[in-house]
Amino acid sequence: MGQTWIALLRGVNVGGHGKLPMAAFRQSLQSVGYGNVRTYVQSGNAVFESERDAGEISAQITGVLETDFGFSRPVFVMSPDALEMAIAANPFKAALAEPKSLHLFFCGGAVNFDVHGFAEICDQGEQFDFVKNVFYFYTTNGFGRSKASQKIEKFLQADVVTARNLNSCRNIATLAQG
Structure with a gap:
């Protein structure tokens, strides 16, 4: 097919x-x-x-x-390979034990990211990185409690942005394999 x-x-x-x-x-x-x-x-x-x-x-x-x-x-x-690569490129290995604490934001098209502006609004312990077309946001305090999580797209602008937590990414990758 x-x-x-x-x-x-x-x-x-x-x-x-x-x-x-x-x-x-x-x-x-x-x-x-x-x-x-x-x-x-x-x-x-x-x-x-x-x-x-x-x-x-x-x-x-x-x-x-x-x-x-x-x-x-x-x-x-x-592609499933692209998702697998995004999962493998996770820069926050501590998140492997807490897969709902790491969100992957998949970005398509032109991307503009204000690194310094976003860093200023992050709570203590929150970490982020941008690898290829994926923005990784790790928060041990919970995504819903994070002030920065509600403002990511003010600082991360792209033609298409959608996010999934690491747990969902893993489950989608498994579904794609079967």
């Missing part, structure tokens, strides 16, 4: 906005020609097979969201 791809959608099923039923989403992806479609949890993670390239897939899924579900969201598409 083609290469395996991973699509990460931004801002679906969050706070009552961007409602996206996963069963209907899987059907929509199958109807436009994607094979072996699987989803992980309710936050817009899909794994499937396609002969299209990442740019075509992103544009097509954006269209599916608009046509079938009535809203538009950024879609970040990557």
Whole structure:
């Protein structure tokens, strides 16, 4: 059928906005020609097979969201190898024991990051790094309690940005292998 791809959608099923039923989403992806479609949890993670390239897939899924579900969201598409490399490139090995404390922000297109500005608003113990197109944010105090977590995109600007914690990344990678 083609290469395996991973699509990460931004801002679906969050706070009552961007409602996206996963069963209907899987059907929509199958109807436009994607094979072996699987989803992980309710936050817009899909794994499937396609002969299209990442740019075509992103544009097509954006269209599916608009046509079938009535809203538009950024879609970040990557290969399973790219996700595995992002997981392996984690600069914060302490996060391996606390996978929900590390968030990976996948960035597409042009990226502008104000390193110094972001560093100034981080709490003690929070760490971050930017490796290739992935911004890693590690917080042992909890992502939801972090003042900096709520302002990341003020300092990290990209055409597409979507985040997943390390635990979710690992589970999506496993889904892509199967």
